[in-house]
Structures are given as structure tokens and as C-alpha cells.
Amino acid sequence: MSDLQERAQALDSADELAPLRELFTLDDTVYLDGNSLGALPRHVPARLQDVLTREWGELRIRSWGESGWWTAPERIGDRIAPIVGAAAGQIVVGDSTSVNVFKAVVAATRLAPEGRDEILVDANTFPTDGYIAESAARMTGHRIVPVAPADVPDALGPRTAAALLNHVDYRTGRLHDLPGLTAAVHAAGAIAVWDLCHSAGALPVGLDAHEVDLAVGCTYKYLNGGPGSPAYLYVAARHQAAFDSPLPGWTSHADPFAMTPGYAPADGAVRGRVGTPDILSMLALEASLDVWDGVGVEAVRAKSLALTDFFLECVAAYVPEGRVTPVTPAAHAERGSQVALRCEDAEPVMGALIARGVVGDLRRPDVLRFGFTPLYVGFADAERAARLLAEVLAAPAA
């Protein structure tokens, strides 16, 4: 056993979160793609079976009340709240991240002081945020200003209505300064909208503490909600009364079953709803969140940084000089829970790595992406991934 393998073993033995791995369905694959699709918590299939056979099959329509279907969006939102540092009553679950970006960006322009016509958008954003923000801008008479997050403070001004930023860059794994940038946005009198897809469940977000205005995120990455599970929308309590949704569907009505022709928005998080909640996916997500019982996000963050540090160390030790370049920052304050490595022949390399049982993913054209989910990834996984990556890179090209 090499020195790094011994260290991995010792780190795993000392890891207080290590037993959580047993809560998930995993095999001997090293699964480093939980930042794309989280692994299956073992107990979810049995829960869904009950939802299907008893709640839908036997109770049918009664389940909207008796099985708590109707209130699921806010109930599950309140389960996500502590993970992202929000008090209860501010998060609603439903729709896709893209749809929630639309709600948030349009609503942000309506919360902003009148006469401001610019929306700053992270120039390196996950594309959907940019596409949707562009549509929101077109429909509200604003213009999009693409700007690297570091340059946001300089780009802010009296024309800025809102800024749409990613907490962690999906490609590089760079963690952006949510407290500092939010404060800068506020100093300019604008509204801060954060996309938490790549941070929620991996590190502390502190939505309330940092006075974020609006936020969105998906639940199928570090929250393990299942493929395409519903996203969520956070509207800070102080903005709820003025939150003016561009998608005022019937379930966000103050009295939805009155079915009145005129729209009157509900108070609170409910106002962020649109249509009928997607129950099967939503309740799979709710069950998945059970793995968080008793788990603090600070402990998750500590393990995440230890894991990515160790992986980077193993890569440096094993991989032939010059074959890969980390694009994820070395500084902890700037690192999310993934390691992205630039690699000239990334596509065949990732293919060969997956064939050897290490599942990461590729961001075209040249980024190998390794996501570390602290709930189920261990240090031996990190060592093995780096070792097999080195093997692949040492092999003659196909």
C-alpha cells in the first residue's frame, strides 16, 4: 500500500460522515458525478412505492389533503431551508431551475427601483441562466450586461436593476463571494439573485445571514432528489409582499379553489408556485432529504475541502507533469465541491476513466470534472480516481 493509500485509509477511518455512505445505493464505482446527478438514497424506492400504491392507487384524489400533497412545495422547501441557511417560510419547491430563474429575474426587475434598465449576468454562467435572463430582459425592457463575477462591483451602477450570479461556477468549480457580492449589489441599490445549483448541499450558503434577495437551485445534485427533481425558489421574507411573479399560476392564488377569474396572490412562499405540484418527483425529493437528518452543512463543507485537497494532492503525485492543469482554485475560500482539470484530450480520457470505474464528467471542450459529494464519497475514492486518471493519461492514446 502506497503512502497516499495509507493516508486515505486513515482519513476515512477518522471521517465522522463516513457512515452516511451506507444510506445510499452505491457499488464499487467511484462516483464523482454527484454534482450532476446525486446517488439514490436506499430508502427512496420503498417510499415512492407507498406514494404510488397507497397514496395514488388507494386514496387517489383524497391524498391532496390526507397525504399532504397540496402542502408539499412549502413543506419540502422548509426541509431545504436549513441546508442553505434560510429560516422557514421562504422557500417553495417546484418547476425546473430554468423556470425559477425566470420568476426570480423578472420579479427582481419589479422589486428594483424604477428606471433601472440593466441586469448583470455572470458571463460564465451555466447557460440556461443566461438564456432565460435574456428572455426576461427582452420581456421587461432591460438589457443584459454579461460580466465576470469578480468584475461585478465595477459594473454595478445606477442603471443596475439586478444581478444574477452563480454561487459556484459549474465548469471550474470556483466559489464566488456571495456575502461580498451581495453587499456590493445592495450598495448599488440593486437586487441580488443567486443560483445555488452547485453549492447547496455542499457548503454553507447563508441566504438569510447575507441578506440575499432571491435565489434558485436544483435538487438533483448535492441534494440527491433524483433525475430532474423539482427546483426551488427562495424569496427573502422582506420581499414576499412585493414579489410579483411572471408566472402567477392558480396554485399561487390566495384562494385557489374559489377559482375566481381575478388573480389575488397568496402570502408567503406559496406565491412562488405556478401549476399543480409534481407529486411523484417532489415526494422522492422529500424522502431523499432524510439523509440530512442530524447532518450539519459545516461538517459537510469541512469534509468537502479535505476531499478536494486530497484529490488535488493525489493528482499532483500521480499524474505525469503537464498532462492536466487544475482550473479549480487552490484557495479554500474560492473552491466549491468539485475539481475541474483542464486536459487537452479530455473527451477520450474521461471515456477511458469511466470504463475503469471512475465516473466524472466532461465539460466540452477540455474540462474533466470531478464532483465530491461528502455524504457518500470517501478519501479512498479520491485516491483511486487520481490513480486511475494517471493510468489513463500514461497509456498511449487510442
Place this chain on the structure above:
Amino acid sequence: MSDLQERAQALDSADELAPLRELFTLDDTVYLDGNSLGALPRHVPARLQDVLTREWGELRIRSWGESGWWTAPERIGDRIAPIVGAAAGQIVVGDSTSVNVFKAVVAATRLAPEGRDEILVDANTFPTDGYIAESAARMTGHRIVPVAPADVPDALGPRTAAALLNHVDYRTGRLHDLPGLTAAVHAAGAIAVWDLCHSAGALPVGLDAHEVDLAVGCTYKYLNGGPGSPAYLYVAARHQAAFDSPLPGWTSHADPFAMTPGYAPADGAVRGRVGTPDILSMLALEASLDVWDGVGVEAVRAKSLALTDFFLECVAAYVPEGRVTPVTPAAHAERGSQVALRCEDAEPVMGALIARGVVGDLRRPDVLRFGFTPLYVGFADAERAARLLAEVLAAPAA
């Protein structure tokens, strides 16, 4: 056995669709709320179990390709297509009905000739369509003109950009003249958007034959997709190239995994997508659609009319004079697949009826609603429902 009970027995014996009931999980309840939540097809839980344990649990991220997750929205759209009279390639599944109404109404205003500023909306529409159309109008600079469907021809004019209409009224069960109204909308040079929530799966729609422009519908009523299962959007092939979505999420991009900052829409039905497809709900819906194999919608319509005729006949025979008034039209050409009865004390009456094992629903303040799903409701169900309704109405008020 009464005469009506004997007739019910004979009608059930002669019913070629009667064996389909065995495909569903039902008990001795008379379930007449399939127009709100369709019953569970028996085989769906086993299919979802496989999706959860094998596709998500074992294959994980590989399932986007290997299990056909990525292409599910259009594949399932093509399963719905024959049920609503559409050729393949025009329907995409995803999001809620409300979100699809937003896409369709905004896109309709962009397809309409320039300079038109009115959107006609069914004045009796299911509320969400009206709320969302109002938001779409606000964001596109149009104004909403509420109009009863029968008055649409008179309300159409050179200012009409689009008309948003319900095929079957959710409250009264009235079937509107989709071919005639669509032709009238076209004669005025406008775009016809139809909401099929209460017709798809219960009667022929003929989207292609009647040259409908855009349509939306839910899948949890007569299509039995499960609680809050994803809705669908139909964009007629001739409009696809000009379809300009207000929600251009990344999965509707021509090359989504290139993750380019600029949006370039995909061709075809894919363009109607928004975010990551909601796989669990979507694949439950796909499995549910298996009950349609070999079933023609014309046979379903014939049984639906026979069922609602028979129910109305039983109500007339059993229920004390003057206690209920049908608001569903007697004429077949104007009737969907539900019977709505006006009843002064509708709320306690429905409560008492449900307690006796007949599940319909209530539309406040005074409508008792009975939905007839021809795939699993029989004539004996109709007779029993009318008989127990009469019992409830004859009992002294609580």
C-alpha cells in the same frame, strides 16, 4: 334488481372497453373524479421501481443516454400525439399546464401578424389560463379580452393576435366547437391556442385535422399520468421554425452540451422544452400510457357519451324533482366526459356522497362534478352513483 340496474348490467356486458378496468387499481368505490386525478394503472409501480433502483440507483448518470431519459419529453409526446390527433414530432412533455400556457400564449403573440394587441380568453376558463394569459399580455404589451367561447366569432377582429380557449369547460363539462372556432380565429388572421386538459383522452381532438396552431394539456386526468404529472405543449409543424419561446431553457438549445453563452433554438418539438426533464414523473406517465395500446379514442368517446347519457337518465329517474339541475349540455356535440349538476347545498351533498363511496368533486359554490373515464368506469357505476346521490338528497339535511 330495478330496470335501470338490469340495463346497466346489459350495457356493461356489451362494453368492449370493460376489460380495461382490470388494468387499473380500483376498489368498490365509484370513482368519478378521474377528470381531476386519473386512477393508477396497475403496472406503474413496478416500472417506477425499476426506474428508481436500476436506472437511477445503478446506472445513475449513464441513464440520461442508456435509459433514454434525455429523449423522454418528445418520445412521450409522440405517445400522446395519436390520442389528440397529432402526427409525431409536434408534442413535447414537460412543465406544468400553467407554464405551457405561458409559452403558448407568448409564442402565439409572436406568431401573430404585427400590430395586433388583443388576446381573447375564454371568460369561463379554468383560472390558471386566465391568470397566466394576463401575465403574458402584460409582458408582451397586449390586452386581454375575456369572451364566452360562443361569442368568440363576434369578438375576433383585426386587433386579435390570439385566442386562448378551453376545449371542454372544467366546470360545466361543455364541449366547445374546436373546428369551428379554430377556423374563425384563422379567418381573422389570428392564432388559436387550445387547452385540452378536459378533453384529451376522453374524446377526439383532431389537432392536425382542424389545423390548431398551439395546444397545451395536462396528463393527470384522462391520461392517468399520476398526481401533478408533466403537461404537454403542441406546436403545429408549420409553426415550429418560428416558435419563439419565452422560456428558452438550455434543454431547448440546438446543441445543449456545447453550453455556449448564446442561445440557438433546436428544431422541432424540442424547442418547447425548458429545463432538465423531470424523469420520475415523466416515466410514470410514459408507463401509464401503455393502457392506450390498441384503444381508439373514437371507441372511448362512444362509451363516454353512452355513460353520461345513462347517468343523466338515472339522475332524472332517481333524484327528487328540482334538487339538481344539469348544467352539462344534453346535446352530444356540446358535451365532454363529465356531468355537472347544479345543487344548492352542493358542498354537504358531495361530502355525504363521498362517505357512501361515490367520489365526485365540487366546484364552489354549487356544482357537483362527476367525471366519467371510459377506460375504467362502467354503467353499473353510473347507476349506483345516481342512486346514492338520490339517497343523499332525500335524506334530511345534516
